[in-house]
Amino acid sequence: MTRATTVRAVLAAAVLLVSVLITLTMSPRLGLDLQGGTRMVLQAKDSDTAKADRESTDRTLEVLRQRIDSLGVAEPTLTRSGEDRIIVELPDVQDPRKAAEVIGRTAQLSFHAVQGPDSGDEGRAEAGPTLPDEQGRALDLGPARLSGAGVKDAAAAFDAQQGAGWTVSLDFHKQAGRDWTRLTGEAACHPVQDDRRRVAIVLDEQIISSPQVSPSVGCNAGLPSGSTQITGSFSADEARELALLIKGGALPLPVEIVEQRTVGPTLGAAAIDASARAALIGAAATALFITVVYRLFGALAAVALAAYGLISYAALVGLGVTLTLPGLAGFVLAIGMAVDANVLVFERAREEHAQHPGRSLRSSLTAGFRGAWSAVADSNVTTLIAAGLLFFLGSGPVKGFGVTLAIGVIASMFSALVIARALTEIAAGSRFVSDYRGVNGIAFPGRVRTWLTRRDIRLMRFPSRWLMVSTALVAVAVLGIVVRGVNLGVEFTGGRLVEYSTSRPVDVERARSALAGAGFGDAEVTTAGAGDISVRTGELDNDGEHALRAALAAEGGTTTKVRDELIGPSLGDELRRNALIALGIAVLVQLAYLAVRFRWTFAVASVGALVHDVIILVGAFAWLGRTVDGIFLAALLTVIGYSVNDSVVVFDRVRELWAKARRVPLATIADRAVLQTVPRTVNTGMGALFILVALAVLGGDSLADFALALLIGICVGTYSSVLTAVPAALVLERSSKAPPPARKRSPGRRSGTKAARRDPLDNGARV
Numbered sequence: 001m002t003r004a005t006t007v008r009a010v011l012a013a014a015v016l017l018v019s020v021l022i023t024l025t026m027s028p029r030l031g032l033d034l035q036g037g038t039r040m041v042l043q044a045k046d047s048d049t050a051k052a053d054r055e056s057t058d059r060t061l062e063v064l065r066q067r068i069d070s071l072g073v074a075e076p077t078l079t080r081s082g083e084d085r086i087i088v089e090l091p092d093v094q095d096p097r098k099a100a101e102v103i104g105r106t107a108q109l110s111f112h113a114v115q116g117p118d119s120g121d122e123g124r125a126e127a128g129p130t131l132p133d134e135q136g137r138a139l140d141l142g143p144a145r146l147s148g149a150g151v152k153d154a155a156a157a158f159d160a161q162q163g164a165g166w167t168v169s170l171d172f173h174k175q176a177g178r179d180w181t182r183l184t185g186e187a188a189c190h191p192v193q194d195d196r197r198r199v200a201i202v203l204d205e206q207i208i209s210s211p212q213v214s215p216s217v218g219c220n221a222g223l224p225s226g227s228t229q230i231t232g233s234f235s236a237d238e239a240r241e242l243a244l245l246i247k248g249g250a251l252p253l254p255v256e257i258v259e260q261r262t263v264g265p266t267l268g269a270a271a272i273d274a275s276a277r278a279a280l281i282g283a284a285a286t287a288l289f290i291t292v293v294y295r296l297f298g299a300l301a302a303v304a305l306a307a308y309g310l311i312s313y314a315a316l317v318g319l320g321v322t323l324t325l326p327g328l329a330g331f332v333l334a335i336g337m338a339v340d341a342n343v344l345v346f347e348r349a350r351e352e353h354a355q356h357p358g359r360s361l362r363s364s365l366t367a368g369f370r371g372a373w374s375a376v377a378d379s380n381v382t383t384l385i386a387a388g389l390l391f392f393l394g395s396g397p398v399k400g401f402g403v404t405l406a407i408g409v410i411a412s413m414f415s416a417l418v419i420a421r422a423l424t425e426i427a428a429g430s431r432f433v434s435d436y437r438g439v440n441g442i443a444f445p446g447r448v449r450t451w452l453t454r455r456d457i458r459l460m461r462f463p464s465r466w467l468m469v470s471t472a473l474v475a476v477a478v479l480g481i482v483v484r485g486v487n488l489g490v491e492f493t494g495g496r497l498v499e500y501s502t503s504r505p506v507d508v509e510r511a512r513s514a515l516a517g518a519g520f521g522d523a524e525v526t527t528a529g530a531g532d533i534s535v536r537t538g539e540l541d542n543d544g545e546h547a548l549r550a551a552l553a554a555e556g557g558t559t560t561k562v563r564d565e566l567i568g569p570s571l572g573d574e575l576r577r578n579a580l581i582a583l584g585i586a587v588l589v590q591l592a593y594l595a596v597r598f599r600w601t602f603a604v605a606s607v608g609a610l611v612h613d614v615i616i617l618v619g620a621f622a623w624l625g626r627t628v629d630g631i632f633l634a635a636l637l638t639v640i641g642y643s644v645n646d647s648v649v650v651f652d653r654v655r656e657l658w659a660k661a662r663r664v665p666l667a668t669i670a671d672r673a674v675l676q677t678v679p680r681t682v683n684t685g686m687g688a689l690f691i692l693v694a695l696a697v698l699g700g701d702s703l704a705d706f707a708l709a710l711l712i713g714i715c716v717g718t719y720s721s722v723l724t725a726v727p728a729a730l731v732l733e734r735s736s737k738a739p740p741p742a743r744k745r746s747p748g749r750r751s752g753t754k755a756a757r758r759d760p761l762d763n764g765a766r767v
Contacts, residue, residue, distance in 0.1 A: 008422035015414070016307055019314035026317045031324035031400060033263045034272055037091040041259035043568070044084040050252050052084040059252045061086050086255070094264060094561065097542040109148025111183060112141040114198040114210060131202065133210045134233075141200050145183045148203075150176025156239035159229075166239035168230040177224070185222030188213045201230055208242065258568035264561060271703070275328045278698045282691035283309065283335050289686055290339055294346050295441035296433060300423040301342040301416075308338045308415035315407045326634050326706065327400035334408025339687040340379065341416030344372040344649065347680045349442040361440060362428040368442070369421060375652040376413070378597055379645040382590060383409050386641030389586050390634055401634045460670045463727030470612055470724040477619020484622045489629030490565050492579065494572030496540040499563040500533045500549065502556025510555050511535075518551035520544075532562075540566070579633050586637055587611065590644050598651055601736050605729035606647040609720040613643045616716050617709060631706050639713030642688075646721030650677050651729070655741050662740040666733055670726050678722070685718050 032039050044052040044060055061078055064086065068076045077089040118130050118138035128141035153171040172180050183199060190196040192215050200210040209230045217223060234242065287302035294301065312331065316323060323331075349368025353359060359367075387409065390402025427433050433440050459466075490497040506514075511525045511533055524536040533552060540548070545564070553559040567575070587607055594603035617639060621628055653673040658666065689711070696707035 002425070005422055005425045008418050009426070012307070012419040012422050015311060016419075019311045022314040022318045023310065028313075028317050029320055029322050030272075031322045031327070032089055032091060032261070033325045034269075034323065034328065035091055036094065036263055037089065038093040038260065038262045038564075039090075040088040040257055040261075041081070042086040042088060042255040043258045044086065044253040044255050047253055052253050054080070054083050056252045057084050057086065060255065063251050064088065064255075085258075094262060097546060109151070110144035110202045111146050111180065112144055112200045112202060113183060113187060114195050114200050115140040115142055116195050129202070129205065131200070131205065131207050133200070133207050139195065139198075139200065139207070139210065141202070144202075146172075146176050146179040150179065152176075154243040156234075156236070156243040158236070165231075166234040166236055168234070168239055168243045170228045170230065172228075180228065181222035181224060183222070184213050184217065185220040188217045188221060189219035203242070256568070257566070260564070260566035262561065262564035264563065271325050271328070274698050274703065275331075275695070278691070278694035278703075279309075279331075279335060281698070282694035285690040285694070286335065286339060286687045289690065290342070290683070293441070293683060294342075296427060296439050297346060297424050297441040300427060301339065301346070301420050303423060304342070304415045304420035305335065305338055307419050308411050309335055311415065312408050312411040315411060316404065319407075321403050321407070322400055323404070324400035325703070326631055327404040330401045330404040330634075330638075331408060334405060334412065335691055338408070338412035338415060340645070340684045341372070341376045341413060342420055343680050343683045343687070344376055344379075345369050345416065345420075346442055347677075347683075348372040350444070351676065353442055360428075361434045361443065362425060364442060365424055365428050369417070375649045376417070378648040378652060380409050380413055382593065382644040382648060383638075383641040385589050385593065386586060386637045389582055389589070390637050405638065457675065458671050459674055459723070460667045460726060460730060463667070463730040466723045466727040467731065470720065474612055474615050474619075477616045477622075480619040480623040484625065486618065486622050487625055487627050488576070489627045489632075490536065490567050490572070491629045492572055492576040494567050494569035495536060495538045496545065496567075497534065497536045497563075497565045498545060498548070498561060500535070500552055500556075501560045501562050502533060502552065503558040504556045506533060506552065506556040511552060514551045514555045515548065518547060520548055520551070523548070539569070575630070579630075582633065582637065583614065583640075586640050590640065594644070594648070597648075598655065599736070599738060599741070601729050601732040601738075602651045602654075604732060605725045606644055606651065606721075608728050609647055609717075609725035610640055610643050612720050612724050613639055613713060613716050617713050620712050621709065626705055626708070632709055635706050635709035635713065638710060639717055642714055643717035643721060646681055646684075646717055647725045649680060650674060650721055650726060653677050654726070654729075659741045659743040662743075667730055670730060674722055674726060681718055681722065685714055688714055 042064075044057045046052050050056045057080055061080055065076075065078050068078065068088070068090070075091055077087075079087050081087050112128055115128075116139070118140055121140075128143045130138055130140050132138050150173050151170055152173045155169050157167055157169060159165065159167050187197050187199050192212070197212050198210045199213065200207050202208070211231055213223065230242070283305065287299075287305060290298040290301055290305075292298070312334065315321075316327075316331070321327070345365075345368045347368075348371040349364050352367040352371065353361070353364040356364070384406055387402045387406035390405065391399050392402075428440070438444070506527075508525055508527055511527075512523070515521070515523045515525065515535070520535075520537060522538065526534045526536075533556070535548060535552075537548075549559050549561065587610060590610060591603055591607045594606050598606075614636060617636060618628070621632065626632075650673060653676055654666075654670055657673055658664075658669045661669065692707045692711045692714070695703050696711065
C-alpha cells in the first residue's frame with residue numbers, strides 16, 4: 001500500500017469516526033414542516049416616530065421575544081431577515097390565531113386626559129382623539145401624556161376584597177411615574193362624576209379603561225406609580241393578555257403578517273417516515289445497480305456511498321442545519337447523485353485499461369482518477385452554484401434544500417475521491433483481484449460500451465436535425481404554458497392554502513356548497529383521498545380560517561388542520577420576482593463559468609440546453625396542471641445544475657479528444673466523445689432515478705411534485721446534454737474562428753520530447 005493510499009485511509013477513518021460520534025451524541029434540528037408548528041414572517045412598517053430600519057426592527061424583535069416567552073411556547077425561534085422582516089417559528093403551535101393576536105398587535109399604549117363628552121369641536125385647544133369609552137360614549141381626549149414605553153411592570157390579579165374582579169396593576173419608570181402623578185393630579189381637580197376627572201388608557205386607538213380618579217386623591221396630588229390599577233370588567237384571560245402586552249412594551253414599529261405556515265405534527269412524521277423508506281429502498285437499489293455494473297469496485301463504491309450518507313448526515317447535525325422537508329428530500333436525492341464521481345472514475349479506468357492492456361490494475365485505476373478529475377470538479381462546481389443560488393435567493397424551506405444540497409456535494413466528493421479511492425486502491429493491490437479480471441469490474445469495457453463501439457453510431461452527422469427535434473419539444477412546452485397556463489402556487493400569487501383531514505369523507509361538491517353557505521363562495525376546493533380536503537382562497541385572516549374550518553366540520557365531522565399557508569400579496573409578488581431573478585442569475589453564472597472553463601461556443605450551447613430543459617419542465621407542469629411553487633423552484637434549479645453537469649462531462653471529453661486530434665473534423669470528435677460518455681451518463685442517471693422513483697411512490701403528496709419535477713428534469717437533461725448541447729456547439733463552431741484547444745503537456749514531456757528516464761542512483765548533478 002502506497003503512502004498516498006495510507007494517508008487517504010487514515011483521513012477517511014478519522015472523518016468516519018467523528019461522524020459516528022456526532023451521530024450518536026447529537027440530534028438533528030427539525031424544521032417546523034417536519035416537527036409541526038407555525039412559522040410567521042412579519043413585515044415591519046414605518047410609523048410616525050420611527051423608520052423600519054435594521055436597528056428599529058431589532059428592537060421590535062426583542063419586544064416580540066418577550067411576548068412569545070410569556071406565551072409559554074417551547075423553544076421559539078425569532079430571527080431578523082433583511083432590514084425589516086422578522087421570522088417567527090413556534091413549534092407545536094397548531095392554531096396560530098392566539099399567537100398572531102399577541103404577536104401582531106402593535107400595543108400602542110397611551111394615557112390621555114379626558115376633556116369631556118364629544119363636543120364636535122375639532123378645533124379645540126390641545127385636541128386629541130375622540131374615542132368611545134367602555135360604554136360606547138364618545139369622549140374628547142387630550143394629547144397623549146405618556147406612552148406604554150414608560151410602563152415598568154404590569155401584572156394581572158383578582159381583587160376579591162373590593163369586588164373589582166380581575167385588574168391590571170401598573171408600575172411606571174421614574175420619569176413616567178412623575179408624569180402619571182401629574183396627570184392624575186390634574187384630573188383630581190375636577191368634581192366627582194365629572195368626565196374630566198377620568199383618565200383614558202388607550203390601546204391601539206381603543207379606550208380599554210377610563211377610570212375616575214378616586215375621591216380621596218386631592219387636587220394636584222395625583223396617584224403614585226405603584227398603586228395604579230386598571231379596571232374594566234376584564235375576564236381572567238383578557239387581564240392576563242393585557243398585562244402581557246403592556247409588560248412586553250409597545251412595539252417600536254407596527255408589524256404585518258405577510259406569511260404564515262402551519263404544519264400538523266402527523267404530516268411531518270409521515271414525511272420523515274416516507275423519506276426514510278425512500279432513502280433505504282433507493283440507496284439499496286443504487287448500491288445493487290453499481291455492484292452489478294462494476295462488480296467488486298462497485299461494491300466498494302456502495303460502501304463509500306454508505307459512508308457518504310453518514311458523513312453528510314453528521315455534517316447537517318454538527319453544523320446545526322435546520323432539516324426541512326425539501327432539505328430531507330435533497331439529502332435523499334444526493335445519495336443517488338453521489339455515485340456520479342465513482343461512475344466517472346470507473347468508466348475512465350475502463351477506457352485506460354482497454355487502451356493499455358498490459359497496464360496493471362492499480363495503474364489503470366490511478367489513471368482513471370486522474371483523467372476524471374477535471375469532469376468531476378467542473379460538474380460539482382456547477383451543482384454548488386445552483387445550491388448557492390437556492391440559499392441566497394430562495395426563501396424558507398428552499399434555503400434548507402440549498403444547504404443540504406451543498407453539503408451533499410462536498411460529502412460525495414470526499415467519499416468518492418478519498419474513501420472509495422482508498423478502498424479500491426487497496427483492493428487493486430490484491431493478487432486475487434488482479435488475476436481474476438471478472439471480479440474487479442474495470443478489466444472489461446462493459447456491455448453498453450462494447451455495443452456502442454461495435455455499432456459506431458454517428459449521431460452528429462446531421463446536428464441540425466437534433467436541434468429541430470429540440471425546437472419541437474420546446475414549442476410543445478410553450479404551447480402548454482400559453483394554452484393551459486402555469487398554475488402558480490399561493491407562494492407566488494398570495495392568498496391562503498389550507499389542508500384539512502375530516503373524520504367523515506366529504507366530496508368536492510358538498511364541501512363547496514358548505515363553504516359557499518358560510519360566505520366562501522370563491523374558495524377553490526380539491527380532495528386528495530378519503531377525508532383529505534384542500535381549500536385555496538384569496539386574502540383570509542385567522543378568524544376567517546376558523547369559520548371556514550367550522551363550515552367543513554358541519555359536513556365532515558371532526559376536522560383537523562394538516563397544513564396552512566398564508567402569503568401576503570406583496571410577498572407573493574416579491575417571491576415571484578425573486579424566482580425569475582434566481583433563474584436569470586443561474587443562467588448567467590453558469591454561462592460565465594463555462595465560458596472560462598471551456599470555449600464560448602461550448603458555454604453557449606450548454607446554457608441553451610439548460611434553457612431548453614427549464615422551458616420543457618415548466619411546460620410539462622403546465623400540461624399536467626401541477627402547482628409551480630417554491631419547492632418546484634428548488635427542483636428547477638437542481639435540474640439546471642444537473643443539466644450543466646452532464647454537458648460538462650461531454651464537452652470535457654470533446655475538448656480532450658479534439659486536443660489530441662486537431663485535424664480530425666469536429667463532428668467525428670463529437671461522435672467519439674458522446675459514445676465514450678454515454679455509459680457514464682446512463683449509469684449516473686440510473687442512480688438518481690432509483691431514488692426519485694422511490695420518493696415519488698413512497699414520499700406521499702408532500703414530495704410527489706418535487707420528485708416528479710426532478711424525474712422529468714433529469715430525463716430531459718440527460719437527453720439535452722447529448723442531443724441539444726453538442727449539436728448546438730457544432731453549429732456555433734461553424735462560425736467560430738478560434739483554433740482547436742491545445743494539447744495539455746504531460747509531466748513527462750518538455751517541448752514535445754520525452755524526458756529521459758533517470759537512473760534511480762543518479763542524483764542528476766552534472767559538472
